[in-house]
Amino acid sequence: MKFQFLGTSSGVPTRSRSHTALAVQAPGRRRWTLIDCGEGTQHRLLATAFSPATLGTILITHRHGDHCLGLPGLLAHASMNGRSDPLTIVAPLEVHRLVELALALTDSHLGFGLDFVDVARLQAPLEIDGLAATAVPLSHRVPSFAFVLTELSPPRRLERQRLSTAGAPPGPAWGRLQRGEDVTLEDGRVLRAADFAPAAPARVLVVGGDNDTPALLADACRDAHVLIHEATYTSDVAARVGPAPMHSDAARVARFAADAGLPNLVLTHFSPRYRDHGRGPVVADIAREAAEIYAGALHLARDLDLYELGIDGTLSRSAGAGSPADP
16 A cells, blocks of 8 residues: 655645645555645646546545645646546535635636535445545544545465465466465365465555544554554644644654554644754654654655555655655
8 A cells, every 4th residue: 555745734835845635545556545635736746656647536634725725726637637537526515615616716627527425424434446435523623534544455465385285386276366266176175265365454544634632533543554643733832822723743643643552653734833954843843752652653744755555564665756854
């Protein structure tokens, strides 16, 4: 499973960080999913392997502008580039109205259909290009949601030694078992895929919208491999700002991740007051605060960084072009 950050700032962009957006792609899939679409998303995509032509679904966590104002432009971009396949958008109803009005008032005509789904009414998991998506309500100034993305078809691992012992040499039978098919040998014995090619645990990614109460994700994170969550401030700055913005600080998220036993935590959505380098508050302050509490694999998101979640649950990162140095 891959995901790439297209924007990691909150409120306003900075020279190195665009507004919030995240691309997610299930293994072996051509189509991909976009979570949130702040201004600048269509421009950031030009520096990635993700194309609006192969975008399958858009998930919007909430209606604040830094999470959705890039949506009309991205849709127009896709249409002008010849997209004809329909597109599903899961979002609050206000975002639906934003898109419809923006397209109408700017005389923008799409060459493809839009299928809007009200995120507040998303009950059963929605299957989107190799992933099952569910929504979890969060705590913010406006209704905000997290999306839980679960791999639908985990890869199978061949038990090679067991197969050799059972008298099944490498060949077509191995391929059938890896596809989940039971195999009958020449002597009549049946090798069941569940025994000789068991499926790996499904990978689970939880992506939170703006949220001042990480504990609301306790059930969603029970089997999760990665949590991506906002850490807009450090705790000292959050105390000075006060509770009104209803954002999380690094310590709050780190404490939840530690208590939940999450193996991987990725923090994002940083206040623009935190610079990548120099004087004053820096992103490294957020990293230090979280690391004092959370002992798992901690990452601070940067625009264009590409992550891959392996079958074994290990999370690896490739730095995107133009990304600032590690904090």
